[in-house]
Amino acid sequence: MTLLLAGDTGGTKTILRLVEVSPDFKLKTIYEERYPSQDFPDLVPMVKQFIAEAGKSTAQEVTPEKACFAIAGPVTNNTAKLTNLAWFLDGERLQEDLGIARVSLINDFAAVGYGILGLTKEDVFTLQAGKPNPEAPVGIIGAGTGLGQGFLVKQGDIYQVFASEGxxxxxxxxxxxxxxxxxxxxxxxxxxxxxxxxxxxxxxxxxxxxxxxxxxxxxxxxxxxxxxxxxxxxxxxxxxxxxxxxxxxxxxxxxxxxxxxxxxxxxxxxxxxxxxxxxxxxxxxxxxxxxxxxxxxxxxxxxxxxxxxxxxxxxxxxxxxxxxxxxxxxxxxxxxxxxxxxxxxxxxxxxxx
Incomplete structure (x- = not known):
């Protein structure tokens, strides 16, 4: 089993989740916590606090091998400046400071694209059944603070996720x-x-x-x-x-x-x-x-x-x-x-x- 760290990082709140992934890529949530983003000067002390709390809760040593953080803002070359928070995040710096082998930063709407692949029937309401084709592209549109748009394209057995500024x-x-x-x-x-x-x-x-x-x-x-x-x-x-x-x-x-x-x-x-x-x-x-x-x-x-x-x-x-x-x-x-x-x-x- 491999331990992963997933985060949804925004200007108001950040949700961190410790996930166990099996050899057949099934994900199981081990521990989750929510933090006010403004209470921390950077993501590093927040993650360190989370890992310590997760260790106490699970009564085991928590050492994530890989981490991915969804960021509310543009991500360029694995770096990001949050839109409503004075944080500048760099994946390489996070790897070094947190002792995690691989850290990836992705745009929060790109994260939604990946998330579609993990949804169950109970997680969606079908407005129009249509005629689905599992080999065709998947589109995403989402109104919230702004209007996100993106898409997924199947390549072999996996989907590639692409953001846009539509x-x-x-x-x-x-x-x-x-x-x-x-x-x-x-x-x-x-x-x-x-x-x-x-x-x-x-x-x-x-x-x-x-x-x-x-x-x-x-x-x-x-x-x-x-x-x-x-x-x-x-x-x-x-x-x-x-x-x-x-x-x-x-x-x-x-x-x-x-x-x-x-x-x-x-x-x-x-x-x-x-x-x-x-x-x-x-x-x-x-x-x-x-x-x-x-x-x-x-x-x-x-x-x-x-x-x-x-x-x-x-x-x-x-x-x-x-x-x-x-x-x-x-x-x-x-x-x-x-x-x-x-x-x-x-x-x-x-x-x-």
Whole structure:
């Protein structure tokens, strides 16, 4: 048996997992712990504390042979600067300081790609069964803080995982309201183009809500819905905290919950626009990859709004591609429910080192 160390490292929290891998590459979790990232000056003291705690818990000497850490930020030549944390990580330095033979750093969305290979049936919800082809590419799209996109390609008996920056491609409005949204965002931010990430993400949900709210104040149409006072207050509190690292309100969660509970019409309309744009962008990615191995919807938002995704507008806009509709109806579409898919992926990546 080989001991592996897997980590999911972000600006707010880091989850570390000690994993035992058998000769036939089956993974078994031995110990897991979560740490506030800001409590440590670097990853090294955190890992050393984790290994000591794992040793006490398992009553055995813990010596990982290989480690892989999924990083919330770009990774170049096995080095990474975290987006929201003053850490600079270098795989070679970590190997030396931790006494681990092989240490790999991978982007957190690449880790999601590897994690797909370790999911069970209970970890996914199938939105569209399609006609799966296990030899075809697999696509990944995930709205969270930003919009991640990537893909897997099968080479022999294994999959190679590739990240992309597709979330920064242009937002393409498809109706009059979305054209107004595009113009609103360009004017608000004084920019010449709008990326799809500005619409399909947690901050995108907030931006759509602001657009609908501000549009109502400009348009003399009494049929347009008023803001619910409690939602309006929470959004204003979030706006007042602009520029602060820590905020007391998550606007995407507030709006999504209100829409699920059907207690705020602007929130409901916001999520409708968000889901339509999400489905359309997922369809765009599917057209480029033809992922008959499956298109997986990752990220923290999708599982929380699953009932809204099931209502139909996501798939309608996913397949609404003119003459290409028949192709897209054959692509399997899955929602990832397991929030630790990135940690699973880090362990799988470590096992491959």
């Amino acid at each position: 979330g920064h491609s242009d937002f393409a409005p498809r109706n009059e309201l979305e054209f107004q949204l595009l113009k609103y965002l360009m004017d608000k931010h004084d920019i010449q183009r709008v990326s799809v990430e500005r619409v399909v993400s947690g901050l995108g949900i907030a931006a759509i809500y602001q657009f609908l709210r501000d549009r109502r104040s400009r348009v003399a149409d009494r049929k347009m819905q008023r803001e619910s006072p409690d939602i309006a207050q929470m959004i204003r509190s979030w706006e007042e905290q602009a520029g602060q690292t820590e905020k007391s309100v998550d606007p995407g969660a507030v709006i999504g919950t209100a829409a699920l509970e059907k207690r705020d019409r602007i929130s409901e309309q916001t999520m409708q626009i968000f889901i339509e744009a999400y489905g359309a962008e997922a369809g765009n990615l599917a057209l480029k990859l033809l992922p008959h191995g499956g298109l997986y919807v990752a990220g923290g938002i999708a599982p929380k709004i699953l009932p809204l995704l099931q209502e139909g507008s996501f798939l309608l806009n996913f397949t609404q591609k003119g003459r290409m509709r028949s192709i897209l109806t054959e692509i399997p579409v899955h929602i990832i429910l397991n929030s630790q898919v990135g940690l699973i992926g880090a362990a799988i990546s470590a096992a491959r080192l």
